[in-house]
Amino acid sequence: MELHRQRHPGKHRSALNHLCGLEEQKDCNDNALYPQCPCGRELIAQHRGREGLTFFLAPPGNVGGLAREIKEASSYLVVEIAATPPAVHTSIESLKGKSREEIARTVIVCAKSCFICYFSNKRQYRFLKDKPSSCAADIPSSSHEGANNSTLDITLAMARVIVDEAHTVRDSSSELLCLLAKFPCPVWFITGSATNLTPHDILGFIGVWEQSNRGKYLHDPATEGCRQEDLKQICRKLRKWSQFGGEEPQLDQCNQELECVVQDYSAVCRKTMIIRTTGTSIWGKRLIKLPLSEHFEVRCDFTDGDSRLACDKEFGAAVEDVRAVFNNIEFPVGDIEKDQYVGLLQKSRIGASIPLLQCDPYFMEMSLNAEDCNPTEIADNTCHFASRLDEIVASSNKLKWLRGFVSELGTDRDPDTGYEYPEKLVVFAAFPVVAYVIWLVHDSQL
Amino acid sequence: MVPIPPVPEGYAAPQCAPHSPNREQVKLVYSTNATMRTREQIMSLFSHNLFEARIIVGTYGTIAESYNLTRAAKAVLFQPDWLTFGEMQAKARIWRCGQRRNVKIYRLLTADSVDIIMAERQAQGAQFNQAVLGIPSDFAETDEDVTEFSEPRVYHEMFPADDTDEI
Numbered sequence: 093m094e095l096h097r098q099r100h101p102g103k104h105r106s107a108l109n110h111l112c113g114l115e116e117q118k119d120c121n122d123n124a125l126y127p128q129c130p131c132g133r134e135l136i137a138q139h140r141g142r143e144g145l146t147f148f149l150a151p152p153g154n155v156g157g158l159a160r161e162i163k164e165a166s167s168y169l170v171v172e173i174a175a176t177p178p179a180v181h182t183s184i185e186s187l188k189g190k191s192r193e194e195i196a197r198t199v200i201v202c203a204k205s206c207f208i209c210y211f212s213n214k215r216q217y218r219f220l221k222d223k224p225s226s227c228a229a230d231i232p233s234s235s236h237e238g239a240n241n242s243t244l245d246i247t248l249a250m251a252r253v254i255v256d257e258a259h260t261v262r263d264s265s266s267e268l269l270c271l272l273a274k275f276p277c278p279v280w281f282i283t284g285s286a287t288n289l290t291p292h293d294i295l296g297f298i299g300v301w302e303q304s305n306r307g308k309y310l311h312d313p314a315t316e317g318c319r320q321e322d323l324k325q326i327c328r329k330l331r332k333w334s335q336f337g338g339e340e341p342q343l344d345q346c347n348q349e350l351e352c353v354v355q356d357y358s359a360v361c362r363k364t365m366i367i368r369t370t371g372t373s374i375w376g377k378r379l380i381k382l383p384l385s386e387h388f389e390v391r392c393d394f395t396d397g398d399s400r401l402a403c404d405k406e407f408g409a410a411v412e413d414v415r416a417v418f419n420n421i422e423f424p425v426g427d428i429e430k431d432q433y434v435g436l437l438q439k440s441r442i443g444a445s446i447p448l449l450q451c452d453p454y455f456m457e458m459s460l461n462a463e464d465c466n467p468t469e470i471a472d473n474t475c476h477f478a479s480r481l482d483e484i485v486a487s488s489n490k491l492k493w494l495r496g497f498v499s500e501l502g503t504d505r506d507p508d509t510g511y512e513y514p515e516k517l518v519v520f521a522a523f524p525v526v527a528y529v530i531w532l533v534h535d536s537q538l
Numbered sequence: 539m540v541p542i543p544p545v546p547e548g549y550a551a552p553q554c555a556p557h558s559p560n561r562e563q564v565k566l567v568y569s570t571n572a573t574m575r576t577r578e579q580i581m582s583l584f585s586h587n588l589f590e591a592r593i594i595v596g597t598y599g600t601i602a603e604s605y606n607l608t609r610a611a612k613a614v615l616f617q618p619d620w621l622t623f624g625e626m627q628a629k630a631r632i633w634r635c636g637q638r639r640n641v642k643i644y645r646l647l648t649a650d651s652v653d654i655i656m657a658e659r660q661a662q663g664a665q666f667n668q669a670v671l672g673i674p675s676d677f678a679e680t681d682e683d684v685t686e687f688s689e690p691r692v693y694h695e696m697f698p699a700d701d702t703d704e705i
Contacts, residue, residue: 150604151603151604152574152577153567153574153577153578153581153600153601153604153605154603154604154605155574156574156575156578157578157604158604175573175574175575203574257603257604259623382633382634382635382637383633383637383638383639383640383641384640384641385629385633385640385641385642385643386640386641386642386643387643387645388642388643388644388645389645389647390644390645390646390647391647391648391649392646392647392648392649393648393649489648490616490646490648493646494614494616494646497614497644498593501612504611504639506588507638507639511588513588513589514563514588514589514592515592515610515611515612516584516591516592516593516609516610516611516612517592517593517594517610517612517613517614518593518594518596518601518607518610518612518613518614518631518632519593519594519595519596519613519614519616520596520597520598520601520602520613520614520615520616520617520619520628521595521596521597521614521616521617522597522598522616522617526595526616527564527566527595530564530593530595531564
């Protein structure tokens with residue numbers, strides 16, 4: 093049987109329907125949709141009907157959409173959008189003096205960054221009166237100490253904090269988790285991407301529930317559905333695997349270990365991951381038939397122009413020719429730690445045709461003119477990139493390819509209405525110079 | 539869903555000849571230039587207005603999650619992401635529920651560069667994901683991929699109590 097659904101209920105809608113417990117769940121077909129995670133359902137049931145305020149933390153761009161989705165799913169809820177830390181403050185202040193029932197029907201949707209800024213007592217928001225957080229020092233915004241040192245005095249009844257896209261929390265020492273540890277309420281993590289790259293990520297992610305970290309939390313984020321002893325064992329195995337996995341003599345043994353570990357971890361994931369994020373697959377099983385997708389890998393060469401730019405003293409010592417960097421690597425590529433990767437990236441990004449430092453923080457208002465660079469020390473060292481955009485564009489094969497690609501974009505037809513419209517494109521790039529290249533296409537065709 | 543506005547009066551449908559985007563049609567979504575509200579406006583324009591916001595340029599961090607960009611059928615991954623799921627999420631912006639056209643995704647890699655290291659690391663991560671979650675390493679789909687749900691496995695045997703080694 094092929095399962096086709098025109099409209100997926102959406103993870104937030106399902107989650108809200110379950111966890112608020114204020115309305116009978118209408119879409120009983122969810123059981124058919126998520127048969128693999130019955131324990132998640134039990135987990136939710138434990139907290140149904142808990143009275144208090146609900147915080148929903150989401151990626152910044154999705155806050156409005158999420159709020160709309162919640163309203164649509166549960167019209168009895170009062171959904172407030174807090175776009176800035178002061179707005180979080182206003183929302184909380186407005187709830188003071190209200191009845192528990194009113195508070196229980198309130199959901200504040202805000203971006204994780206706003207939540208962190210507000211509750212970790214960042215310098216720029218200390219002017220807000222009667223904040224629930226306070227700390228002795230004036231903490232710079234880039235430090236995690238604000239989260240660690242501040243104390244929370246939350247007088248409102250808190251029902252739960254829900255963290256959407258929880259895979260962005262990579263480590264139990266992250267700023268967000270430091271804060272959440274102080275909240276006297278359950279914290280929910282929703283993700284469909286629990287494993288990112290390596291066992292280390294998994295260790296970081298389930299480290300939240302590790303026994304050693306439990307002392308940090310006022311409320312134990314672990315659940316009944318996930319026994320501590322089980323997690324402890326898996327953590328041990330993962331550590332062992334990550335410790336010996338790279339060594340040849342241990343390889344066979346480690347492969348067996350890995351097999352055992354992934355089996356166990358799969359079980360934990362399937363127990364604790366409440367709802368898959370996309371409607372397209374659950375545990376690798378497709379739910380909805382999607383149109384064909386073609387993947388093209390475009391290999392570009394490292395050009396002499398790249399090399400010249402990389403070796404140019406004007407770019408500073410931080411940027412080297414990628415081939416020189418490669419030749420100087422003293423460790424096997426597979427064993428590089430994250431910090432080393434970052435260093436490698438910074439040094440060799442020029443080899444990927446675009447200088448890393450040509451990134452947006454150094455340009456004000458997205459202007460690509462050197463004069464508009466942020467007047468910081470780092471920008472002083474890098475703003476000459478802006479004056480040499482043409483040289484960069486001319487020497488980069490990636491940018492040349494992109495220029496040709498954009499110039500060949502045609503038209504598309506809307507499947508509903510049949511209207512013809514200019515073809516649309518999404519470009520994932522960390523560099524505004526990409527926009528410059530697209531503008532060049534336009535300018536050249538005027 | 540917001541209905542698509544009608545074609546403006548006097549609008550001449552573009553020909554199939556190359557039609558280059560003008561500067562106003564290129565929207566940049568970076569953490570420094572696009573506030574929450576601006577991002578929503580840009581995404582709304584992209585999805586619901588056929589003639590504006592033609593090209594969106596953003597990072598994996600800003601636009602690879604939470605958005606539905608099915609108005610586009612082409613995406614360019616200008617550089618690889620460190621995380622396997624980063625790219626998978628990015629691809630899923632256009633190849634997801636609601637997409638009814640064939641999708642083309644272009645991934646750019648520079649030889650002899652850190653791009654290759656990132657791609658290798660991603661492949662390693664993809665294997666791991668495949669092992670743990672059963673998620674395929676790429677999004678290539680065939681007819682066989684749409685399958686009936688299998689019966690939930692029995693998990694009560696998944697936690698053997700024999701391993702008590704300490705590291």
